[in-house]
Amino acid sequence: MTEQIAVIGLGLIGGSLSRRLALAHDVICYDADPLTRELAESAGLTVTDDPMAAIQQASIAFVAVPLLVLSTVVGQVSSMLPGGGVATDVGSVKSPLYAAVRADGLQARFVGGHPMAGTEQSGFAASDPGLYDGAAWVLCLQEDTDLTKWLRVAAVLTGIGARVVPATAAEHDAAVARVSHLPHLLAAALASTVADAGPLALTLAAGSFRDGTRVAATAPELPTSMCRDNVDAVRAALAETVDRLRSAHAEAGSLIAAGHTARLAWGNRHGVPAELATADERLPDQLLALGRRGGWISQVTPQTLSVVVPKPV
């Protein structure tokens, strides 16, 4: 089904999304920066300087603005949508955003999202329409979520090749604290420890340093916002990790062996295909159970959801 889509914010994430969505849907996009709008227009996108008009005609609006202004813009966009329209976002932390959306009474028009894709670069110039091919894309499913709207957003995302993962906002935030925010902190601690060790260490730094610090090349505003907005889950993840590192102080072999097993198991996961019926009244629970088992939706049709469930490792 072709949707009328508005994309607000044309950085790496919104720019990549617009370029891919435009291959299958009617997409009008906007960025607050005139130069970015020009770049997007040169790339063949339909760009407006009147975002309100675009949103008022949209069936789905993607909000891809910085975390600092995310809840404000999501609130504005959600309230401007036509009846039946749904706003979604791409922000890295979900619970505070849902709190803001509920405070405005807009939860029936909103589905929180988060694509697990990106690079250490930013801006429209770094955008890539293939960025979401095979990427996990969390779509939050809360008790007050409009399931019909949730399924429409899921259909658009599976249509661009993403693996749609259902989770509550709290489950999402706890998981990304570990898989995404924690790696930023470890990379920063490693880069700082090596820099403080002096020029000899910097010269000897090679592959394991380069890979272990790659995300530290990200502009620091984004990881700083993520860690601040997700502070409780990040603290818990940090505390667990510090405990593991302190155990290695006495004896490193057990930690290294456990990490090796975990890394290989992650790379070797296999999925089993299955189907869910969209008409089943237990669908919300089935979807959340799917997400908790590490599963995802690969295709959405009016009657069925094709899903993949990883075998336990």
Next chain:
Amino acid sequence: MTEQIAVIGLGLIGGSLSRRLALAHDVICYDADPLTRELAESAGLTVTDDPMAAIQQASIAFVAVPLLVLSTVVGQVSSMLPGGGVATDVGSVKSPLYAAVRADGLQARFVGGHPMAGTEQSGFAASDPGLYDGAAWVLCLQEDTDLTKWLRVAAVLTGIGARVVPATAAEHDAAVARVSHLPHLLAAALASTVADAGPLALTLAAGSFRDGTRVAATAPELPTSMCRDNVDAVRAALAETVDRLRSAHAEAGSLIAAGHTARLAWGNRHGVPAELATADERLPDQLLALGRRGGWISQVTPQTLSVVVPKPV
């Protein structure tokens, strides 16, 4: 100058080295595993099943065996070399090895080495003659090192494209604890923390997790040996890193900003060429000062050493 070289041990490091050295020198190589010897022979190398004969004719012997047997094999090889011959190695930790070599009275025949190159793979099948192009290769310079032999090994290594970095064993061990052993522990802690978080987290793990845990795919014996043999320096590096992570518990922005600055500075270092005279009696001190400034040797001739000194960042 063409050297008569023996290489003992044909895993990833020794295999890559043999294949590159054979382009410029007479190389005879050996591995304790008959299958590996066959593989190396098929790759065009001259392989012996009598390592003693090869060592007795060698002007330089490279020992590239696992850390567990390294000091034993270095002792055997050093004592078998002809007069004027020099043994060197590729092990990740240098101080315990020097202690063993000195206990055997073999320090005038030995120069400890360590190439900062490798992948998460191992074995001759993964070897690559281009592995050392541009790689930093530490050559230890101790008070009891034979400088003439040190320069001969340095000449062979710059000849295969390595950047030869002079350092004492203690300086080397402190630096690699931070740039190499610490990344293994951080990768293991990250992989374990994410695995314990369950299937949803494993599904959401993407680029920052993949890069941050890449070295955890290494067979665990090697990093476990490195951390055990370098335990004091590794503990110091761990303690510094844990302190940094604990500071992020209160506020993450400062750590993230410092890590970002450090990572970019590492990637943006520029070097200035200079020369040292081999006849200068202050050469050992000049070389160690070069290493401490993050510099390296790029070429060795009988009269001069071409060196590169990074600008301070």
